[in-house]
Every structure is written in C-alpha cells, then in structure tokens.
Amino acid sequence: MQQEDTDLALITAILAGQTADYAVLVKRHQRFVFTLAMRFAKNREDAEEIAQDCFVKAYRALGTFKQTSKFSTWLYTITYTTAMTFLRKKRLDTQSINDDEHVLQIANSGTDFDANTVEKKSNYAYLNQAIAMLLPDDAAIITLFYKGEQSLEEIGEALRMEPNTVKVKLHRARHRLKEKLQYLLKDEVKELI
Amino acid sequence: MNTIEEQLWNYIDGNCTAVEKAEIDAKLVIDPQYQAIYEDLLAVNNELQQLDFEEPSLSFTRNVMEKVNQELRPVALKTKIDNRIIYTIAGFFIASILGIFAYAIVISDINFSFEMPKINFDTNKMINPVTIQLFVFIDVALALVYLDSYLRKGKIKAQKKGE
Numbered sequence: 001m002q003q004e005d006t007d008l009a010l011i012t013a014i015l016a017g018q019t020a021d022y023a024v025l026v027k028r029h030q031r032f033v034f035t036l037a038m039r040f041a042k043n044r045e046d047a048e049e050i051a052q053d054c055f056v057k058a059y060r061a062l063g064t065f066k067q068t069s070k071f072s073t074w075l076y077t078i079t080y081t082t083a084m085t086f087l088r089k090k091r092l093d094t095q096s097i098n099d100d101e102h103v104l105q106i107a108n109s110g111t112d113f114d115a116n117t118v119e120k121k122s123n124y125a126y127l128n129q130a131i132a133m134l135l136p137d138d139a140a141i142i143t144l145f146y147k148g149e150q151s152l153e154e155i156g157e158a159l160r161m162e163p164n165t166v167k168v169k170l171h172r173a174r175h176r177l178k179e180k181l182q183y184l185l186k187d188e189v190k191e192l193i
Numbered sequence: 194m195n196t197i198e199e200q201l202w203n204y205i206d207g208n209c210t211a212v213e214k215a216e217i218d219a220k221l222v223i224d225p226q227y228q229a230i231y232e233d234l235l236a237v238n239n240e241l242q243q244l245d246f247e248e249p250s251l252s253f254t255r256n257v258m259e260k261v262n263q264e265l266r267p268v269a270l271k272t273k274i275d276n277r278i279i280y281t282i283a284g285f286f287i288a289s290i291l292g293i294f295a296y297a298i299v300i301s302d303i304n305f306s307f308e309m310p311k312i313n314f315d316t317n318k319m320i321n322p323v324t325i326q327l328f329v330f331i332d333v334a335l336a337l338v339y340l341d342s343y344l345r346k347g348k349i350k351a352q353k354k355g356e
Contacts, residue, residue, distance in 0.1 A: 014267065015267060015268065015269045017266065019261070019262075019266055020258075022258065022261055023254055023257075023258050026253075026254045026257050026258070027254050030249055030253050030254060030257075031246040031247070031248060031249065032246060034246075034247050034248070034249040034253070035246045035247040038247045044247075044250075047247070047249075048249055048250060048253065051249060051253070052253070052256055052257050052260065055257045055261070056257065056260045056261060056264065059261045059264060059267060060264055060265075060267065061267070062267040063267045063268045063269045124243070124244075124245060127240050127241070127243075127244060131244075142241065142244075143244070146241045146242060146244050147244055147246065167208070170202075171198070171199055171202050174202065174234075174237060174238075174241070175198060177237065177241075178233070178234075178237050181237070181240075
C-alpha cells in the first residue's frame with residue numbers, strides 16, 4: 001500500500017513537471033516488466049526492447065492513468081499489449097508447444113546446449129525452463145499471480161479476461177507446468193544415469 | 194484437468210469457502226491418495242513462490258530515460274472545474290425552464306374539466322380471421338426474438354467462461 005501511495009505521488013510529481021522522477025518508477029518496476037516480457041519474447045534482446053517500449057508508452061499515456069487501479073496493474077496491461085503487438089510484428093510462432101514433439105525439441109536443445117553442466121542446474125533453472133515451454137498467456141498468468149502480487153481480478157484487468165477465465169487458465173497453466181517439470185526432471189535423471 | 198486438482202488448487206490459493214475447506218481438511222486426513230496429490234501440488238506451488246525476477250541490463254533505466262526525454266511532457270487530462278460553476282449553470286437552466294413553464298400556465302386559458310370520450314367496441318367486427326392471424330404472427334415473431342436472445346446469452350456466457 002505504501003508503495004502504491006508512492007507510485008501515485010511520483011505520478012503526480014511527473015505530471016506536475018518533475019519528469020526526472022519517472023526514472024524512480026522505471027527502476028521500481030523494470031524487473032517485473034522485463035520478466036513478463038521474457039515470458040513472451042523468450043530472448044533477452046527482444047524482452048528488453050518490449051520492456052523499454054512499454055515504459056515509453058506508459059510515460060506518453062501517464063496523463064490518462066485514472067488512478068482507480070494500481071499503477072502496476074495498468075503497467076502490466078501496457079506490457080501485455082506491447083508484447084502481443086511485438087509478437088505479431090515479429091511473426092513469432094505462438095502456437096501451442098504442448099505436444100510431445102515440441103517438448104522434446106525444447107528439452108533437447110537445452111541439454112545439447114550445456115550437457116556438461118546439467119548436474120549443476122538448480123531447481124530455479126528448471127522452473128524457468130518449464131515456464132518458457134508454456135504458452136505465453138499461461139506463463140504471463142503464472143508470473144502475474146506469483147510475482148506480480150496481482151489478484152485474479154487485477155490479472156483479468158491486465159490481460160482483458162474475466163477473473164473466472166483467469167482462474168481456470170491459472171489452474172491449467174500450473175497443471176501443464178507440473179507436467180513440464182516432471183518431463184524435465186525425468187530428462188535430468190536420464191542424463192545422470 | 195480433474196476436479197480434485199481444481200479443488201486442491203483453490204484450497205492452496207485460499208479461494209475456497211469454509212465448508213469446502215473443512216471437507217478438504219477431512220479428506221486429507223482419511224485419504225492417502227488425496228493427500229499425495231495435495232503434496233504434489235503444494236510442491237509445485239512452493240517452487241513457484243520461489244520464482245525470481247529476470248534482471249534487465251544495467252543500462253535499462255538510462256535507455257528508457259533517454260527515450261522518454263525525447264517525448265513531450267505528459268499532462269493530466271483530468272481538468273479541475275469548480276463545482277460551483279456547474280451548479281450555477283444548472284441553476285440558471287432549471288430556473289429558465291420553470292419560469293417559462295409558469296408563464297405559459299399563467300397566460301393560457303386552461304379548463305380542467307374533462308370529459309372521457311366514449312368508445313364503442315364492436316367485438317364481433319374486431320375478432321376476425323385476419324386479426325387472429327396477425328396476433329399469432331406477432332406472438333411467433335416475439336417468441337423467436339426471445340429465443341434468439343436467450344441462445345446468444347448462453348453462447349456469450351460460455352465464451353466468457355473460456356474454452
């Protein structure tokens with residue numbers, strides 16, 4: 001709550017002419033916006049471009065921020081639309097990678113890339129790898145729920161979905177994530193043998 | 194996904210009612226298979242809670258601010274208007290309307306005595322095959338419109354629920 005008050009105070013100051021204060025807002029939210037962008041872009045360069053674009057768009061539209069919702073929710077809406085536009089422009093394949101063939105390709109590409117350090121991989125690396133294998137929407141919902149401190153209603157607002165739809169999608173995303181994790185961990189056991 | 198997992202995720206997220214929570218608590222004690230699923234999901238949940246942020250490049254803020262500095266300064270679109278001005282304008286129009294209305298009543302020659310017109314219905318003439326057909330046609334048309342809107346509502350609801 002304290003942070004939200006500060007966000008609003010900063011926005012008021014920026015709108016009053018203290019534009020340098022925007023750097024504070026950027027610093028505060030950049031890690032999350034970048035993480036969310038990574039869920040869509042899958043590589044750091046593109047994610048950084050999306051995240052920067054998102055902050056510039058947010059700055060341009062700061063005067064229209066109604067202050068009835070959290071600044072973070074509003075910012076994540078911009079991140080989501082920016083990422084979707086970026087994906088459309090890049091014509092990335094956003095189709096489901098649920099089928100085993102794709103899973104196999106991705107899992108193998110990871111192990112081929114760094115086969116000697118498989119044993120050193122932490123749970124965190126596996127989790128990130130599993131999230132990267134999810135659909136962008138599923139990955140974004142999981143990130144918003146666990147790291148964005150967003151309620152189902154706020155996630156719905158950010159992703160333009162009904163809260164009930166978000167709830168169902170969150171359940172399914174976690175179910176898929178569990179499957180991916182099981183698959184990856186099984187792969188690790190094979191490597192160790 | 195099966196409903197057991199949905200129930201358990203709601204339980205883990207704290208989104209279930211007190212009654213549902215009590216039911217799940219009881220099941221967890223008596224059903225080892227149910228408990229195993231719960232522990233499985235709880236492990237995934239714990240992993241997800243430890244999820245960390247990705248770090249952007251060190252020059253991220255600087256790059257954003259460089260771009261932002263090329264933009265026009267944002268301006269709040271919400272203009273502050275003194276409420277007293279709005280009330281004064283509203284008062285002026287209401288007073289004008291009431292004044293005109295009062296003046297019109299004063300200058301008019303109103304007679305409040307009113308006689309109800311007499312209407313003679315010849316029911317035999319009105320109820321004939323044509324009027325009955327027309328009546329049935331309108332009823333059918335209204336029923337179809339209602340059915341259409343009812344089906345559309347169902348479809349929209351299903352779309353909103355997702356998948």
